[in-house]
Amino acid sequence: MKLSFRDRSFRAATWCRALLVVLPAVFVRAEGQEKAAWHGRKCAVALTYDDGLNVHLDSVIPALDSLGFKGTFYLSGFFPGFSRRVKDWISVAKEGHELGNHTLFHPCEGRSPGREWVKPDYDLNVYTMRRMVDEIQMANTLLEAVDGKTVRTFAYPCGDRLAGDSSYVDRVRELFPGARGVEGKMEGLKEVDLYNVGAYMVSGQSGERLIGLVKEAMAKNVLLVFLFHGVGGEHSLNVSSCDHRKLLGFLKANEEEIWVAPLVDIVRFVREERNGHGLQEPPGGK
Numbered sequence: 697m698k699l700s701f702r703d704r705s706f707r708a709a710t711w712c713r714a715l716l717v718v719l720p721a722v723f724v725r726a727e728g729q730e731k732a733a734w735h736g737r738k739c740a741v742a743l744t745y746d747d748g749l750n751v752h753l754d755s756v757i758p759a760l761d762s763l764g765f766k767g768t769f770y771l772s773g774f775f776p777g778f779s780r781r782v783k784d785w786i787s788v789a790k791e792g793h794e795l796g797n798h799t800l801f802h803p804c805e806g807r808s809p810g811r812e813w814v815k816p817d818y819d820l821n822v823y824t825m826r827r828m829v830d831e832i833q834m835a836n837t838l839l840e841a842v843d844g845k846t847v848r849t850f851a852y853p854c855g856d857r858l859a860g861d862s863s864y865v866d867r868v869r870e871l872f873p874g875a876r877g878v879e880g881k882m883e884g885l886k887e888v889d890l891y892n893v894g895a896y897m898v899s900g901q902s903g904e905r906l907i908g909l910v911k912e913a914m915a916k917n918v919l920l921v922f923l924f925h926g927v928g929g930e931h932s933l934n935v936s937s938c939d940h941r942k943l944l945g946f947l948k949a950n951e952e953e954i955w956v957a958p959l960v961d962i963v964r965f966v967r968e969e970r971n972g973h974g975l976q977e978p979p980g981g982k
């Protein structure tokens with residue numbers, strides 16, 4: 697069929713109008729998918745607290761509970777804030793907070809400058825792989841006795857990943873769906889390294905600075921993990937209670953756009969989005 701110029705013009709105009717209708721819809725959909733990347737929100741935020749401090753039980757958890765937020769608490773069995781207050785941690789777990797594995801004795805690499813505080817017996821340089829894995833597994837048994845759970849995330853003590861001179865990351869991979877590191881990085885859904893999840897160490901930053909990180913995560917549609925130790929004291933790595941509260945206030949005020957959840961829930965979500973398995977498939981394929 698031969699089309700006249702007029703017919704061709706008419707068809708072109710019709711196509712053009714159709715595209716004008718369809719294209720914005722495509723762009724809106726793409727933008728909507730971006731914004732909905734994290735459980736229908738712009739970004740995900742995990743609030744993680746290390747080393748089982750008393751202040752976590754006495755101040756942080758009441759603050760989180762008052763706003764309906766759930767955090768992740770990385771516990772080492774021998775820290776007094778855990779060993780002397782096991783009943784309190786049982787209550788915390790019942791409220792839905794994650795109790796994360798941070799080993800039994802918190803071994804770290806002790807030969808680097810600034811690591812003079814590492815006790816020789818708990819220096820990772822003298823650990824065998826067997827000893828490290830035994831310790832991590834027994835910490836899982838201990839935590840299961842507290843919260844009844846068999847799935848949780850791990851945090852590398854001091855961010856170190858060598859036992860002796862060998863990486864223990866592959867063993868962590870067999871035991872956990874994900875593990876938090878200490879590198880200050882934000883990653884998108886597709887980029888998150890589940891066995892070295894980035895985290896921003898909080899030490900002395902203002903509430904405004906912490907909120908700035910959240911705004912950056914919202915703009916980039918990424919996962920942001922905060923790594924707290926002391927909150928209002930009890931640790932040399934510390935943030936004031938006031939600045940911590942400011943951060944929580946911002947998260948609450950923007951909760952329709954920010955998904956705040958324990959890291960284990962976020963890891964589950966990432967796995968589901970990537971392969972549809974979530975945590976149904978046990979870590980390590982066992």
Ligand SMILES: [Zn+2]
Binds near residue numbers: 746747798802853854
């Ligand atoms: Zn620690």
